Amino acid sequence: MAELVIKNLHVSVDDKEILKGIDLTVASNERHALMGPNGNGKSTLLQAIMGNPKYIVTQGSISFDGQDVLSMEVDQRSKCGLFLGMQYPSEISGVTNSDFLRSAINARQEKPISLFKFIKQMDKAIQKLEMKPDLAHRFLNDGFSGGEKKRNEIVQMMMLKPKLAMLDEIDSGLDVDALRIVSDAIDEIQKETQMGLLIVSHYARFYEYLKPTHAHILIDGKIVVSSDASLIEKVDTQGYEWIENEYHVQVKKEEVSSPVSLGSCGAKKVA
Numbered sequence: 473m474a475e476l477v478i479k480n481l482h483v484s485v486d487d488k489e490i491l492k493g494i495d496l497t498v499a500s501n502e503r504h505a506l507m508g509p510n511g512n513g514k515s516t517l518l519q520a521i522m523g524n525p526k527y528i529v530t531q532g533s534i535s536f537d538g539q540d541v542l543s544m545e546v547d548q549r550s551k552c553g554l555f556l557g558m559q560y561p562s563e564i565s566g567v568t569n570s571d572f573l574r575s576a577i578n579a580r581q582e583k584p585i586s587l588f589k590f591i592k593q594m595d596k597a598i599q600k601l602e603m604k605p606d607l608a609h610r611f612l613n614d615g616f617s618g619g620e621k622k623r624n625e626i627v628q629m630m631m632l633k634p635k636l637a638m639l640d641e642i643d644s645g646l647d648v649d650a651l652r653i654v655s656d657a658i659d660e661i662q663k664e665t666q667m668g669l670l671i672v673s674h675y676a677r678f679y680e681y682l683k684p685t686h687a688h689i690l691i692d693g694k695i696v697v698s699s700d701a702s703l704i705e706k707v708d709t710q711g712y713e714w715i716e717n718e719y720h721v722q723v724k725k726e727e728v729s730s731p732v733s734l735g736s737c738g739a740k741k742v743a
């Protein structure tokens with residue numbers, strides 16, 4: 473059984489400590505919802521697990537399937553079965569979706585996948601996600617709508633069959649129908665592969681489809697509350713204020729990178 477075990481994880485970005493001691497265990501077949509106000513470290517946690525070099529682990533440990541994740545390069549982490557569906561998938565022009573996926577699949581196995589088998593699997597994934605058939609031949613995420621990019625992350629997940637999938641706000645940018653399609657696909661893939669799931673989302677509706685087995689609230693770099701899915705409903709109806717009061721923590725307010733004072737805007741307009 474592939475289990476992700478995180479102990480006392482501290483992570484800094486640009487010399488600023490963002491995660492301040494995370495403990496979290498995600499086993500096969502489990503579905504963990506990770507919630508929390510924006511800017512409090514959810515994406516930082518997923519990026520650190522995946523090995524993005526911008527996110528520096530200063531303390532603590534991450535193991536997966538009994539292996540030390542922190543000593544692995546990003547591609548090794550992917551090969552050992554970790555997958556991150558990103559909040560902001562990058563566009564790579566010049567590389568087609570199918571080339572990208574074939575190399576990713578081939579990097580994980582000794583014998584390259586046969587073209588016939590690959591096309592069959594890719595067609596199945598594209599159909600499952602109800603995407604346009606030309607998807608395979610388009611450059612990776614290039615000119616994709618927000619919703620298409622998110623569905624494409626799930627196409628990749630379906631093809632790569634990870635042991636643990638982390639999905640970062642994969643539901644944002646999806647309309648109601650697309651949300652249903654994406655949730656169904658995630659549900660089906662998990663039933664087929666028994667992968668573990670760590671899902672970041674703000675929306676109770678997405679979680680209603682996915683039915684998490686566990687839920688956690690991350691505030692100011694720490695998991696403050698962990699419970700079952702009833703926590704999601706409580707946050708949906710009551711927000712995060714009760715947690716601040718009950719657990720004596722303070723929500724970190726999202727920083728605005730270049731604050732614009734209304735006064736100067738107004739002044740410009742007048743001038």
Ligand code: ADP
Pocket residue numbers: 485486490508509510511512513514515516517526727
């Ligand atoms: P969440 O996903 O919960 O909204 P993030 O993990 O994205 O929060 O951000 C937590 C904090 O870390 C924020 O203050 C954010 O500005 C900072 N941070 C995250 N990623 C980066 C980055 N790549 N460069 C600079 N700061 C970052």
Ligand code: MG
Pocket residue numbers: 514515516559640
């Ligand atoms: Mg985020």
